[in-house]
Amino acid sequence: MSTNKFDWSVPQRLSPVALIFILGKIIKDSWPLVLIVIGRIIINDQNDEKRNTSVGIYFILGIALLILITHINQLINFFLFRIRINGAELVVTGGLLSKSKTIVPINRVQSVHLIENYLHKLTNTYAIKIETAGSDATEIEVKAINKEKALSIQSLLQNSVPETSQKNIPEQVQIIGIQFADVIKLAISENHIRTFLIIIAFAYARLDDVKQLIGFDASEIIDQQVNNARFSISGVLSLLSIGLFITMWVSFIRVILRYHEMKISANNKGFQMEWGFLQTQQKMLIQNKVQLVSWNYNFVRKLLGISILRFFMMGENITQTKQHIQLPVMDQHLLYQLISPYQAVWPSSNTQSNSTHIAYGWRNTLLFVLPILLASSTAIYFWNPWYILLPLFLSIYLAISNWVKYQKFKYWFNENTIQIQKGIWGVENILLNFNKIQHVIVKTSPFLRRKKLATVELRTAGETIVIPYISIEQAQYLVDLSLVNVEFH
Amino acid sequence: MKYENHFISPEEIPKYANVTLQPVEAVYKKVLYINWGIAYTILISLLIALFIFIKPLQIDWLIAIVALTLLLLIFITIASVEIGFKNKTWALRDKDIQFKKGWLFQTTHIIPFVKVQHCELVSGPIGRKYGLASIKINTAASNDIDISIKGLKQETAEQLKAFIMDKIEAYEHQQI
Numbered sequence: 001m002s003t004n005k006f007d008w009s010v011p012q013r014l015s016p017v018a019l020i021f022i023l024g025k026i027i028k029d030s031w032p033l034v035l036i037v038i039g040r041i042i043i044n045d046q047n048d049e050k051r052n053t054s055v056g057i058y059f060i061l062g063i064a065l066l067i068l069i070t071h072i073n074q075l076i077n078f079f080l081f082r083i084r085i086n087g088a089e090l091v092v093t094g095g096l097l098s099k100s101k102t103i104v105p106i107n108r109v110q111s112v113h114l115i116e117n118y119l120h121k122l123t124n125t126y127a128i129k130i131e132t133a134g135s136d137a138t139e140i141e142v143k144a145i146n147k148e149k150a151l152s153i154q155s156l157l158q159n160s161v162p163e164t165s166q167k168n169i170p171e172q173v174q175i176i177g178i179q180f181a182d183v184i185k186l187a188i189s190e191n192h193i194r195t196f197l198i199i200i201a202f203a204y205a206r207l208d209d210v211k212q213l214i215g216f217d218a219s220e221i222i223d224q225q226v227n228n229a230r231f232s233i234s235g236v237l238s239l240l241s242i243g244l245f246i247t248m249w250v251s252f253i254r255v256i257l258r259y260h261e262m263k264i265s266a267n268n269k270g271f272q273m274e275w276g277f278l279q280t281q282q283k284m285l286i287q288n289k290v291q292l293v294s295w296n297y298n299f300v301r302k303l304l305g306i307s308i309l310r311f312f313m314m315g316e317n318i319t320q321t322k323q324h325i326q327l328p329v330m331d332q333h334l335l336y337q338l339i340s341p342y343q344a345v346w347p348s349s350n351t352q353s354n355s356t357h358i359a360y361g362w363r364n365t366l367l368f369v370l371p372i373l374l375a376s377s378t379a380i381y382f383w384n385p386w387y388i389l390l391p392l393f394l395s396i397y398l399a400i401s402n403w404v405k406y407q408k409f410k411y412w413f414n415e416n417t418i419q420i421q422k423g424i425w426g427v428e429n430i431l432l433n434f435n436k437i438q439h440v441i442v443k444t445s446p447f448l449r450r451k452k453l454a455t456v457e458l459r460t461a462g463e464t465i466v467i468p469y470i471s472i473e474q475a476q477y478l479v480d481l482s483l484v485n486v487e488f489h
Numbered sequence: 490m491k492y493e494n495h496f497i498s499p500e501e502i503p504k505y506a507n508v509t510l511q512p513v514e515a516v517y518k519k520v521l522y523i524n525w526g527i528a529y530t531i532l533i534s535l536l537i538a539l540f541i542f543i544k545p546l547q548i549d550w551l552i553a554i555v556a557l558t559l560l561l562l563i564f565i566t567i568a569s570v571e572i573g574f575k576n577k578t579w580a581l582r583d584k585d586i587q588f589k590k591g592w593l594f595q596t597t598h599i600i601p602f603v604k605v606q607h608c609e610l611v612s613g614p615i616g617r618k619y620g621l622a623s624i625k626i627n628t629a630a631s632n633d634i635d636i637s638i639k640g641l642k643q644e645t646a647e648q649l650k651a652f653i654m655d656k657i658e659a660y661e662h663q664q665i
Contacts, residue, residue: 314629438604438630442597449595461629479599480502486601487584 006152011082011093017123018144019078026071083142085156090130092140102140104130110289110314112154117279126150126282130157131313158269158284175337176264178275178328183255186328189300190251196243199250259328270341273327285325287341289314291436291462295335298426305331309338312462343431347412347419354411357453360469361406365399401425411467413478416485418458420465434485436460442475458482503582505599510578510589516619517577517640521570523615529563568592579638581649586626588636598636602656604628610650612643622646626653 006012073096081094090109092102113129120126124147130140142150178186260277270287274280291314295307310326329335339346373395380387401424410421420430441457448454454475458465467478536555540546573592580587585601605626612622616639623639624646641649 438600438628439636440599442599444595446593459628459630464630476504476506477499477502480504483505483585483599483601484502486603 006149008085008153008156011084012145012149014078014081014142015123015125015144015146017119017125018081018142019075020119021127021143022071022074022078025074026068029067029071081142083140083145083153085153090140090157104140106157109157111286112157112284114150114154114282115279116276116281120144121280128153154282154284158286174263174265176262176327176329176334178259178262178330182328182330183259184252185304185306185330186259187248187252187255189298189304189306190255191298192244192247192251195251195254196247199247262327264327264338266341271338273325275327283325285311285313290342291460292430292432292465293339293342294428294430295329295339296423296426296428302427307332307335309335312460314461339431343417343433345414345417346431347414347417348421351412351414354413354470354474356406356409356467357451357469357471358406359447359451359453360409361403362399363447365395365402369395369398369402409468413481415481418465418467418478420467430465432458432460432465434482435489436462437482437486440479440482442479444472505582505585505587505597508580508582508587510580510587512575513577513579513638513640514621514642517616517621518570518574520616520619520621520640521574525566525570529566533559577640581652586636586653588638600626600628600636602653603660604630605653605657608650608653608657610646611637612646616640617643624649624653 076096077094080096081092083090083092085091085106088106090104090106092100092104094100110131113131115127115129116125117127123144125144126147127144128140128142128150130142257277259275262273262275264274265272269284270289271285273283273285291312293309293311295309297307301307307329308326309329313325327338329338373391376391377388380391405422405424408421408423408427412419416434418432418434420432422428422430437458438461439459441459443455443457444453448469452472453469454472455469456467456475456478458467467475470478536559540552540555569592573590576589576591576595578589584603585599587597587599589595589597605628607627609625609627610622611625616622620643621640622643623637623641625637638649
């Protein structure tokens, strides 16, 4: 059944709005160059008037021309871009000099991502990103296309996905709506230490940019100022509170940008998600493409009953955080509801928990932390004996976290699923259906063999799960069980 | 779709560890030594050239340390080839392929055929001279780190590839 009023067998063009995006990109890509050109002219004028600047300028103009040519290709692409559906295939053509044709079998489509920023909102368009499964995840990007066309192709592609066994969910039900109060809760419970480090890294990178742009080192001035300042307790305290304030504020903004007005609705194919503050994003999560699910919480979030749920999809690029499908879940019942299409029976609810061998708690400390501590302490001792405290505290911290990691690592499994709980300061739960496993690895070292232990790695198309230091019999049983699920179902 | 979830008793589950693994071709050890020999010859010639042409490097203790490190490396290489070679084994089951390797750190890889995306036959110049080839197997979980079984006879590798390709086709056919 299709309610589509567009005939997708006829090639569809981009919306003229896409041209604005392409021009925007050219300006965005070229601004550092323009700035450098202006900067050079000013500096050359000031420093030495006799120097021949024309060579430098020609060189820069040459690069600018090159960039323009590459963008001209994009401009031409705008006019030649066509997208259509040919039987069971999605076909995208484009290019003038080097013609390109991307063909994606529709059943390989993993998700259709609709993005709407303010310009899209104004012009009644959407950007579409189509992700496909496969080892080198092909991606189709449509910069701007008429809103109705975008929704029509999304529903078309979604309908081509084979039905999962979820028959009990009605047509389309909204199951999550993040309210403003929830955003506040999420902001408070963010990992502020991480945010603080991000701010520091960002500030440092910007400092470096400024240095390159204006040609002198601002850090010297900062050093000088810091040396001149007198440190008093109240000074340090006020600095700390300013830092805390900025960190909280940044956390708040980050949370708003990420989760503002998040809506999730479920239908019999999967979940439809919508979120975003400045730019609205819509993502379709097809249930049978989910490889594994994980949910985590830190101490504060546990108190508030919040967990962050993440779906690991097939072919997802783990390093690209933008692609991650993660959502805040404000209560336990909802968490269960969201996970149940993937797996309704959590092994932790009806099976006994298993732990790893105690060596997992101290061996990394003994093998890596202690030798590094000894070597660094010896070196530091000759420099300033008091500074030894620094590696000492760091080592104690690492030793404790290794121990906590061992203590928290638990796993449960039944005939179809394995559940893992792990973490150091927070807790992460992972649920993996054995039939999603692609490749199993059993690893041993001389120590593990002596203790009759092994480490099992379960690789899926989304993420690898490691179960370290378990008895060899259990490892073999887990592997056999995984293989039975993959090979006989 | 019908709902089925049969109970399987632990005894019924096929055990991967009970499979007898077979070693790779004995002549592959020779290929390994030749490969390492070439690598070390290049390294040693480079080092000798460095010590001859750069005067400040001609210090007795530095030369001694470099020579000792090199000897140690050669020793470790020989040990890893000798012992590691014994552990390079593989086995084929009806529904998956198993490969074991490693000297100190041993790993056993098992890939079910139903998940194999493609499989390649690779042969290098030295291996080809001795009639050897290797098989590379990729799944959707791979980032070039999947199983690569080296040191197979050319014919065995070809048969293995044909066998795996047949399996992939059969599974794809089933899915359609």
